[in-house]
Amino acid sequence: MGKVLVFTEHTNGNLKRSSMELLQAAAKSGNTVVAVAFGSHAGDVTAAAGHNGANEIYVVKDASLDSYNPEAFTANIASVVEKVQPTILLASASATGRDLFPRVAARLNTGVASDCTELNISGDTVTATKPMYSGKCFAKVNFENSPVKIVLMRANQLPVAAADTSKSATVVEHAAAKPDLKTLIKEIVKGASEKLDLTEANVIVSGGRGLKEAANFKMLSDLADVLGATVGASRAVVDAGWVGHGMQVGQTGKTVAPTLYIAVGISGAIQHLAGMSGSKVIVAINNDPNAPIFQKATYGIVGDAFEIVPKLTEEFKKA
Numbered sequence: 184m185g186k187v188l189v190f191t192e193h194t195n196g197n198l199k200r201s202s203m204e205l206l207q208a209a210a211k212s213g214n215t216v217v218a219v220a221f222g223s224h225a226g227d228v229t230a231a232a233g234h235n236g237a238n239e240i241y242v243v244k245d246a247s248l249d250s251y252n253p254e255a256f257t258a259n260i261a262s263v264v265e266k267v268q269p270t271i272l273l274a275s276a277s278a279t280g281r282d283l284f285p286r287v288a289a290r291l292n293t294g295v296a297s298d299c300t301e302l303n304i305s306g307d308t309v310t311a312t313k314p315m316y317s318g319k320c321f322a323k324v325n326f327e328n329s330p331v332k333i334v335l336m337r338a339n340q341l342p343v344a345a346a347d348t349s350k351s352a353t354v355v356e357h358a359a360a361k362p363d364l365k366t367l368i369k370e371i372v373k374g375a376s377e378k379l380d381l382t383e384a385n386v387i388v389s390g391g392r393g394l395k396e397a398a399n400f401k402m403l404s405d406l407a408d409v410l411g412a413t414v415g416a417s418r419a420v421v422d423a424g425w426v427g428h429g430m431q432v433g434q435t436g437k438t439v440a441p442t443l444y445i446a447v448g449i450s451g452a453i454q455h456l457a458g459m460s461g462s463k464v465i466v467a468i469n470n471d472p473n474a475p476i477f478q479k480a481t482y483g484i485v486g487d488a489f490e491i492v493p494k495l496t497e498e499f500k501k502a
């Protein structure tokens with residue numbers, strides 16, 4: 184059996200759910216699972232990594248890796264790969280993952296399958312499924328002539344079982360590579376929202392042009408608060424300046440795959456569906472019974488969002 188290296192993402196040492204998914208999938212494959220964590224808080228990830236199936240964790244504890252820097256991260260992943268010699272490398276198809284791993288693949292002269300929704304590992308053989316043409320068809324991808332098979336998985340696609348707290352990972356402190364950087368991060372300005380990022384959210388309430396104006400997004404925030412959800416939006420309302428681009432779901436926005444996606448006043452254009460059709464349960468609220476969103480919806484509510492959404496909020500409050 185070979186080694187599967189899992190690039191873990193964390194927020195100040197709290198392991199992200201998407202990384203738990205990868206660790207558990209790697210553990211099920213029967214291969215040795217090696218996690219890697221970057222940054223000042225990397226050491227805080229070790230317990231959770233072990234509980235989720237890592238046999239070993241490479242901790243690259245260095246403040247220069249607290250924020251994503253393509254050159255620094257590429258050099259450090261390459262350095263860990265050289266030490267660990269994995270046959271498979273798993274990472275999340277997050278903004279970081281999608282920027283970083285094509286660079287890593289080029290550095291290692293190996294193949295990368297990005298934005299995957301299914302993953303099958305049998306020994307050293309990996310097959311992944313990825314949507315193409317905005318989700319109109321799916322490609323099965325496998326690797327040839329790839330010393331390390333790199334797969335980037337969308338979040339919320341793989342199951343997460345309860346962590347096994349009796350398990351732990353051996354910690355290896357790995358010295359940070361310090362390449363000459365051509366770019367430096369001077370400052371990170373955080374967005375106003377303190378909610379979970381859309382790509383990690385388990386429940387999303389999304390609004391479209393049917394909400395008529397920016398102020399009516401408050402109605403969605405109220406519903407989202409009751410459900411513990413994150414608020415998303417269609418491009419039409421982002422372009423209108425009602426909400427920020429960070430909330431846009433779709434082909435030119437974020438790709439999400441929550442357990443529950445509630446689309447309110449969204450028609451269901453193909454570019455919107457491209458970003459959310461991987462959701463497990465889709466509820467559409469629209470006053471046009473012929474709106475295309477109903478063809479993708481698990482449950483459809485035909486009616487006025489301004490009547491239905493407040494009623495849902497009240498009912499969920501009682502639950």
Ligand code: FAD
Pocket residue numbers: 390391392393394416417418419420431432433434435436437447448449450451452453454455458468469470471474486487488489
């Ligand atoms: P509309 O299509 O105007 O739909 C509004 C809906 O609200 C209608 O179905 C209407 O029946 C309903 N409605 C109205 N009043 C009410 C009410 N009171 N109660 C309930 N329902 C009501 N779009 C994205 O979303 N994400 C993308 O990433 C994206 N990328 C794009 C990329 C390209 C290259 C292009 C060309 C387009 C892209 N679009 C994207 C735009 C996309 O084509 C649609 O224009 C957009 O998704 C429409 O947004 P909407 O559904 O909010 O608005």
